[in-house]
Amino acid sequence: MSEGTFEPKIIGFFCKWCTSAAADLAGTSRKKYPANLVPIRFFCSSRIDAQHILHAFENGADGVLIGGCHFGDCHYQDGNYKTARRIALLHNLLKEMGIDKRRLQLEWISAAEGDKFTKVVRKFTKQIKELGPMKGNGV
Amino acid sequence: MKRIGVFICHCGINIAKTVDVEALTEEIKKYPGVEHAENYKYMCSDPGQNLVIDAIKEQKLDAVVVAACSPTLHENTFRNASERGGLNRYVCEMANIREHCSWVHDDKTVATKKASLIIKTIVEKVKYDEPLEPIQVNVTKRALVIGGGIAGIQAALDIANAGVETILVEKGPSIGGRMAQLSETFPTLDCSQCILTPKMVEVSQHKKIKLIAYSEVEDVEGSVGNFKVKIKRKAAYVDQAKCTGCGICYEKCPIKVDSEFEEGLGKRKAIYTPFPQAVPNKPIIDTEHCTFFLKPGKCKVCQIVCPVQAVDFEQQDEILEEEVGAIVVATGYDIYEPEKLKEYGYGTIPDVITSMQFERLLSASGPTVGDVRRVSDGKEPKRIVFIQCAGSRDKENHLEYCSKICCMYTAKHALLYKHRVHDGEAIIFYIDVRTAGKGYEEFYNRVTDEGATYIRGKVSKVYQDNGKIIVLGADTLSGKQVEVEADMVVLALGMVPTRNSEALVRTLKIQCDANAFLTEAHPKLRPVESNTTGIYLAGAAQGPKDIPEVVAQASGAASKAIAILTQDEITFEPTIAGVDEDLCSGCGICVGVCPYNARELDREEMVIKVVEALCQGCGSCSSACPSGAAQQRNLIDRQIERMVVSALEEN
């Protein structure tokens, strides 16, 4: 990392059926995006617990991107609805903790949307860069 | 501590070009817990797999990480190799450094760093992975085929011929589907009904096939080996057991309605079978048009004339419950809505018709007994303009994709028209003529030899001027505008998945693409499987294709189903969510979040019991459990936490 340019650390929690498959498709289509995000694969986005996200922020993540299937497309019927509710609650909580809620983003990206995956990662990385590092923001 | 081996694949240059595999191997060697790390050009090749096997034995490894492509592709390969080396398959994991890294980044330093982070997360995961044994389940040896077109018919016959009992559900009153409507088939010009109806009869007479027509699949529960299916048999108002199919009811019925089978060019009655060779050949009553249902109690002619008292106005919809081990989805296609192509005047100009309507005009069993006649005045058209790609290959306004069959059926239309009307002129506007297939190019040559005129360009507008149909288009080869007067215009419309099939897709919990075609598990290597084990795909529901391809795919889907249905037991992934009974307080929160009723509260012991065969391993319960008692096997909270920490590590 050259001095002065901030390269954020981003964790991606993706469900295996849609968003992780979309990331595979982005790869197969050789769509380029920034390398700041490290993906972690779950079976379903509903497996992602609030504590995992907070744990990421606590350990130096500047941003967390959650990816699941579109409503109605969940491989496990309605896991993504649970995720949507959980993230909405967590957004409120982040505010209380002094973490900008733009650091946690939820996106529905289907296995067919390799293009969207790329765009979301690019945009989210840019957003986190603009928000600056987490350190010193008092977690 | 576990002794972990990490194997880094070059994937030729796919990974090695953007990831410095040598430096990466050195770096990973230093990571705590990693006992052995090496790289190789093609890890998935036999010598590559042998490296893994040998290292497990020689280095006494307890766990394996293969850093290569997506686990979707090769997780099985390396888990099998690990087993051959003497390890449990569930302590082998893949780190995806190709799709998620080398293919999407350009900078070698950056990509190498990211690859190391990805590998480290997986190393942390395997540290806590436990050896697991697959879950075994008994198989219900019956199949369900949804859709009775040529795809469903072929799949049902193949499965039944393998000796497996098969239920074929068709939503319409008869099987046969779109193929039954076609005139003659390219490139051999066999009569479509002549080759199809024997198969339809074979279905109806097959001892192993249970045909449930005029019915729809309402609900599907369970998983591969043991699906529970609810089928709604719609009220036909004719007792199917009593009816002999004599046909006197529809002869005498006074109500005439546009026939769906004839694409609106012919009539049927309010009590009807869609076409004479229908299977089953038992009529149903269309309550939207039947006088008895519109004016309760009136008419009843069919009931009066029926010699066996089969007409039953009291009949109700009925729910049938069936258990099956595998499902083939063959829900077929519709044609693109011509009304959306406003510039071509369908619906306002009577002699602008669809390709499917033209099939009916050409069909010997159609409304004109095979004579080509204008809809408006019954006259023989002397010049027909065929518009290819009507609504296809048009990203901005209509369908982006090519429907594959339209070039060939339009060539066939032109030829059959020339055979019927010798002095007739067939003019075809096209973007490209695509004739990939056995005997297809030869067929196209025959059509041009017999005098069809091909103009390369799109039609911009079809309109009427003083009663004449004017077709405006471009000839891109001469660079000129073309204006043609036509007696009839045929729109070569593309294929779309059968309308209203989305609900079924949801019920089955399978996926479809942006165009609503069903998604296969792998576009090349698993083209007949859905992403859900035990559910297979056949026919145009999965993508546009012609009859030979549909039949081949249906047989492929059938053989996949047979492979499961001829076994006594199948095994499941054991990566499901268990319960730590010492931690469980019996609060029951997880019971509510489980989508599969896989969790039950034992009120005596006040702990949760898991029904292993029902659990699909989504992990919803794990994140909902307040005490950490519900843990998804090999993806426990501790693992996720460690993976997160390693992903955030500074280099």
Add this chain to the structure above:
Amino acid sequence: MRIPYYPGCTLYTKAKPLNTSMHACFSAIGVELAELPHWYCCGTTFTLARDNRMSLIAPLRILAKAQQENGKVLVPCSICYNTLKRANYMLNEDTETLDIINEHLEESYDGNEIVLHPLEFLRENEELIKSKVKKNLKDLKVGCYYGCLLLRPQQEIQFDDAESPTIFENFVSLIGATPIDFPLKVECCGSYLVVTSPDAAIEASYKLLRNAQGNGVDAVVTSCPLCFYNLDALQEKMKKAHPGFKQIPIFYFSQILAIALGVEEKNLGLEQNKVSPYEILKEYDLL
């Protein structure tokens, strides 16, 4: 009501009647057209080549200027409308380019300006127009000619259905005239070919007018200055090429709106219409 107004160059030269009648009819419905201060050329459609950011500068500056007013700008010329609306779309799709151009200009544009054609404004204010109509145009059979630039490319312009638009007909019905549909209402008038190959433009426009007449149209209404020129000024030459051709009056939409609103004849700009509109207007008792 006051709305920012971008006339574009043609409305001060060849298409003066459009400008005159725009002011007349909008003043009649109580809307003040506030011309943007120090406006300049929109760049015209030629400049919208996708690989050239330079070409987006002129539109961006106009949009930025308009944005300082109230977020909407009224653009009657089809060519300017097409240029500004598409440029706006492109700048919104490609925010990177938007940022780059912004960095190099004094003005700053955030992409939120709405480019409005008067017909869109009229569609949004139907009740207001209805309440101001003074003259009944009931029997006047009007053919609505759209041309291409109002409608295409559909995804970027989003004005109406490019193949089968109805906004013009709805407007004509609103002021009490009878819209007559004719199939060639969205086909090309010949456009700039009038300069390089006038015969092609004469033929193209002739075909349109003949098609309109065949469907029983008394007068053709349009909104584009170039279409207006081709349909109106070329009629003498059409007659030479096709001796049987009967001339047909062409109006700007704003002219017939002004007539319906009871605007004085001197403010209609009719004297510049090449094919005399007076006979038909007298026949229908509209003068």
